[in-house]
Amino acid sequence: MALEEYKQKRRFEDTPEPPPKLGKRDAHRFVVQKHHASRLHYDFRLEMDGVLKSWAVPKGPSLDPDDKRLAMMVEDHPVSYFDFEGIIPEGNYGAGSVQVWDVGTWEPLGEAHAMLTKGDFKFRLKGRKLKGDFVLARMRSRRPGSKGNEWLLIKHRGAGDVAGFDAGDRKLDWSVLTKRSLAEIAGDARAREWQSRKKAAPASRGGKNAWLADSVAKADRKRRGTAEHAEIAEKPKGRKKTPSARVVKASASAAEGDTRSLRPKQRNFSASSASSAVKTLKGAERAPMPRAITPMLATLVDGPFDDEQWLFEIKWDGYRAVAYLDGGNVRLVSRNQNDFTAGFPEVAAALAEGVRAKQAVLDGEIVALDAEGRPSFSLMQQRTGMDTGRPGRIGIARRDVPIVFYAFDVIWLEGYSLMQVGLEQRKELLRQILGKDERLFFSDHVVGKGNALFELARQRSLEGILAKRRASCYIQKRTREWLKIKITQRIECVIGGYTDPKGSREHFGSVILGLYDDKGKLIHVGQAGSGFTEQSHAAMWKKLKPLETAKNPYDGRVDTLRKNHWTKPQLVAEIKFIEWTHEGETGQVKMRAPVYMGLRTDKKAQDCRFERARPVMKEVKKAEAGEES
Secondary structure, eight states: OTTHHHHHTOOTTTOOSOOOOOOSSOOOEEEEEEEESSSEEEEEEEEETTEEEEEEETTOOOSOTTOEEEEEEEEEEEGGGGGOOEEEOTTSTTOEEEEEEEEEEEEESSOHHHHHHHTEEEEEEEESSOEEEEEEEEOSSOOTTOOSOEEEEEEOSSTTOOTTOOTTOGGGOOOTTTOOOHHHHHTOGGGGSOTTSOOOOOOOGGGTTHHHHHHHHHHHHHHHSSOTTGGGGSOOOSSOOOHHHHHHHHHHHHTTOOOGGGSOSOTTOOHHHHHHHHHTSTTOEEOOOOSOOOOOEEEEBSSOOEEEEEEEEEOOOSEEEEEEEETTEEEEEETTSOBOGGGOHHHHHHHHHHBSOSEEEEEEEEEEBOTTSOBOHHHHHHHHTTTTTOOSSOOOSOTTSOEEEEEEEEEEETTEEOTTSOHHHHHHHHHHHBOOBTTEEEOOOEEEEHHHHHHHHHHTTOOEEEEEETTOOOOSSEEEEEEEEESSEEEEEEEEEEEOOOTTOOSOSOEEEEEEOTTSOEEEEEEEOBSOOHHHHHHHHHHHGGGEESSOOSSSOOOOSSOEEEEEEEEEEEEEESEEEEETTTTEEEEESOEEEEEOSSSOGGGOBOOOOBOHHHHHHHHHTTOOO
């Protein structure tokens, strides 16, 4: 299939790029797209055989016949890519901003297929910026490691010649579709959607996640064949719901779950009410406020399930944080005991103002939200400055990125430890002590119906869901009392080295990734070279260089296509990938198509271990039987 490579390199639930579909007819059009990915380049595309034949031109096309521009032939693109202009989100192949730099028509100067096969492709362009006769000539000599895809794009002498032509001239930096510069496209939130589609959803808080109620209502009506739940799709009246509340309220209705028993019984709940309520809970024990908490962690399983003994929540993709509230003072601590407070002052303020208790310890997730109210780890990296390599602890690089705190558990309250109290009771109490604040949300849930919530999360490209046994106590370790069911494959890996760069890329090509096994040995699981922006690539290089070492940190030999360089295994990277594979006769486990998402400072390198999904029903039965993990 002509577009198979294009399809394999992209996950269309994560990128606004058009799907792989052959065009019905050839219009002999051409387009040049200015593309600022890991490196600035120009994508030159000719419509032919129902696709766009494509070449990446690092320095851009030239109208000067003395210029011979390197043009790397890349995968065919669908014809619908012709007017793609906007932003490919970080973590996707080719992430960066795209401008339609020039469009027009082309005319072959001979038999097109024969010329292309021969490697001497002559044509005439009639565009807004490019005019005249050109040739794409395949290079005969090959450099070491060459894939044979190097061509030269050359202007023939004649009409349209411009001596000293520079595609990068600021006077030429404008879109033939929208007249915007590349910088304006990169900074425009509306450009995050494909320009030929409807505009992106507005970023108003109240409008976020309206899709959740609508989607679930439609699915529910289709399943039932009746309209008795049609009211779910109506706009809510009165106070606007938070993203979390609307996620789960809609899901509960569609899944026939019922969370009414968990609604607060006291409308005017206060700190004194909290103090009184906690004393009546079975399992609550008098105890001083803990100075450090090891967060309870979930076991990875291979699929969703329905079970009335379990409740189900959205898995929020951010930074896990335990919040300690004492008087008016708030301290935010990561899962590896780093202090987050200075990095997220608005969350600390929201907790200080919005929690109806004098003293409390809450468990939750600090999350950056996109325009639709979905958690975005990419935005979190931009907010903290981790994509620009800011040294030290979590910082504030972009204050305009909205940060919120989703609270999903209360561990200690007003002099009482709640670790031996059942989860459902803890969550009921948590809901009551959380006041109204635009940065403080209760992480709601459905009871019994995990499949419905999982499907909804899948439709909206969320990371996954969590299943928690309703009667579970708070255990400071990984346990099967909590289970995680992922939609996208995500994992934190140790960086133990890097490879030499290729082509026009500077510094390094890919980072070499590993995970620790049960014996404490670092095992090589793959390399990631995609997902970097120009900024994050330069920032990573600044972090890698000081860590260089002559010693291979991995157990055994590491085979890569380009030369290896080792680093001390200290950096932790968030990686997205398609699946685990077994390679060669040794059966080594490797990630397929790993993509770099960002650095993590909230997890120690030694904690990055193999975590294979366990059979879900076996884990559910063991948890309900009370077996230890």
